[in-house]
Amino acid sequence: MIQVIENTSVVNEDLSNTVYSTQQLNLWYGNHHALKNIDLQIKENEVTAIIGPSGCGKSTYIKTLNRMVELVPTVKTSGKILYRERNIFDADYGVEELRTKVGMVFQKPNPFPKSIYDNIAYGPRIHGIKNKKILDEIVEKSLRGAAIWDEVKDRLTTNAYSLSGGQQQRICIARCLAIEPDVILMDEPTSALDPISTLKVEELIQELKTDYSIIIVTHNMQQAARISDKTAFFLNGEVVEFDQTDVIFSTPRDKRTEDYISGRFG
Numbered sequence: 001m002i003q004v005i006e007n008t009s010v011v012n013e014d015l016s017n018t019v020y021s022t023q024q025l026n027l028w029y030g031n032h033h034a035l036k037n038i039d040l041q042i043k044e045n046e047v048t049a050i051i052g053p054s055g056c057g058k059s060t061y062i063k064t065l066n067r068m069v070e071l072v073p074t075v076k077t078s079g080k081i082l083y084r085e086r087n088i089f090d091a092d093y094g095v096e097e098l099r100t101k102v103g104m105v106f107q108k109p110n111p112f113p114k115s116i117y118d119n120i121a122y123g124p125r126i127h128g129i130k131n132k133k134i135l136d137e138i139v140e141k142s143l144r145g146a147a148i149w150d151e152v153k154d155r156l157t158t159n160a161y162s163l164s165g166g167q168q169q170r171i172c173i174a175r176c177l178a179i180e181p182d183v184i185l186m187d188e189p190t191s192a193l194d195p196i197s198t199l200k201v202e203e204l205i206q207e208l209k210t211d212y213s214i215i216i217v218t219h220n221m222q223q224a225a226r227i228s229d230k231t232a233f234f235l236n237g238e239v240v241e242f243d244q245t246d247v248i249f250s251t252p253r254d255k256r257t258e259d260y261i262s263g264r265f266g
């Protein structure tokens, strides 16, 4: 269980289309203060990009949203993260419940060493679905949702490792969709992919936002500009600026944002 050192009061505002409301979030790895007073509202059915130089806390932030960061024993937090209006740090908040609502896709495709079919059916089976017809339907729907059905439908029993990196990443996205999440967290999902696979995953992200809310960490500013609705610029563990993506990339308010997006550092 994560150590929460204090809680600040809930900001009184309309949270109706807000997926996550991060309020005065601080996080320390031991003595290292990695996230500082983060206030961010993530809206549903949007793509929210997290950008910033190496070590600024991007991955830490999204790993806090599904409480994965608490796997690090030295982690302490203060503040709140409301997911659908409930504080995920509350003592009675079940992490399993959170993880069925919040899927995650990592930098390196990480399919299981199993068949394509079993990769997708894995989550639903864990949730007790045994009926072959229902599983078949979930597998097809998820693979279609991840825009890879046509490429793999004739080889569902093949090991997922036999696919290309870009295909493996879309299998991982399909595996995520199979649990019918509300939110998909993506930590640099295209950084290990070639340009064509990157384009496919970017197109997919655009399509997925109709049904899901997506938070993506990216080093690639062109990618953030292409695919996101809102962008948060992190620097040294703080959010310097959070706004509509076109504002961040055309008329940023803060000089540090302008310097970063124009390539002056980072």
Ligand SMILES: Nc1ncnc2c1ncn2[C@@H]1O[C@H](COP(=O)(O)OP(=O)(O)OP(=O)(O)O)[C@@H](O)[C@H]1O
Pocket: 029, 032, 034, 052, 053, 054, 055, 056, 057, 058, 059, 060, 061, 072, 219
């Ligand atoms: N498990 C850990 N233990 C101690 N410090 C950590 C741990 N993970 C990250 N940090 C530190 O916290 C800070 C933020 O790291 P984080 O990985 O969130 O940054 P990032 O912006 O995602 O960086 P990158 O773009 O290089 O992936 C860094 O100073 C990092 O060294």
